[in-house]
Amino acid sequence: MKRLTLADTAAAIVSLLILTAAAWIATYGPETPIPVHFDAAGQANRYGSRYELAATLAGLAALNLLVAWMTGRQAATVADPVRRKGLRSGQWLSIIIMGAVAVFIGWASLGPAAASGVSHPGGSMAFLAFILLITGATLGRVSPNPFIGVKTPWTYKSRLAWDRSNRLAGRLMFWLGAVGLIASPFIVQPAGLIGLIAAVLIAAVWSGFESWRVWRTDPDRQPF
Structure with a gap:
């Protein structure tokens, strides 16, 4: 047990x-x-x-x-x-x-x-930024699992792809969260909230591309 x-x-x-x-x-x-x-x-x-x-x-x-x-x-x-x-x-x-x-x-x-x-959208932006900051500070240390992290077909076939894509996603989310928290009281809304969401989507696509790039060059990758 x-x-x-x-x-x-x-x-x-x-x-x-x-x-x-x-x-x-x-x-x-x-x-x-x-x-x-x-x-x-x-x-x-x-x-x-x-x-x-x-x-x-x-x-x-x-x-x-x-x-x-x-x-x-x-x-x-x-x-x-x-x-x-x-x-x-x-x-x-x-x-x-x-x-x-x-x-x-x-x-x-x-x-x-x-x-x-x-x-007020500033509160929503600050909350999202806080979540990004916490996630970014931890994501690079998370081991492969079914729930948390960059989950693409390539991260399931290469541990190196998992590690590098999640480290990249963690860094991007951490800095987006830090900037978002600092800017949320001052930036014009809802442009600030929309911009932060758009940046998160770009970071997600970038991290997914990184998982494919690393898998493609990993000599220990598993084939599909």
Whole structure:
């Protein structure tokens, strides 16, 4: 039987907190419609009930447990300590992101936007930049897994392609996150948020291309 680690325990606690928040919202949340989706300018363009928000958070809690459990189980079966450490890094990254996303969803629907129907894009940009910063600082150390990282056909066929493409993606995301956090209070919105999203898409394409380039020249690659 797999022994529970600190990361496993943290995943359970974070999921329990999210589920508790979901239960509270379903029981005591606003009975009037609340904003559940926003356009790029921060204007609410869809409203839902407290039960929809609670169900979204409950699903996020379940997803957090699933990803953490499967990643932790994979780490427990790996003999290589370096790869095991990399899988644990991925597990922690997943927990942090899931927890942060849950907080952001709750704040976006129940915070100031609940009354005004407007969420400032600068806050969304700052949140996205924070996620990029945390992801970028960790991604280069994450070992191959089914959930987190640059997952292309070539990274599954070459460990070198996985390592190099994820290191590149990590560096790009880290610096995009750092610049985004600094710029979010000052840059004109929603241009800043849209620009950051576009930069993330470019970084993703670049990292995917890097995985193909490295796989093509890797003498130890697996053929298709």
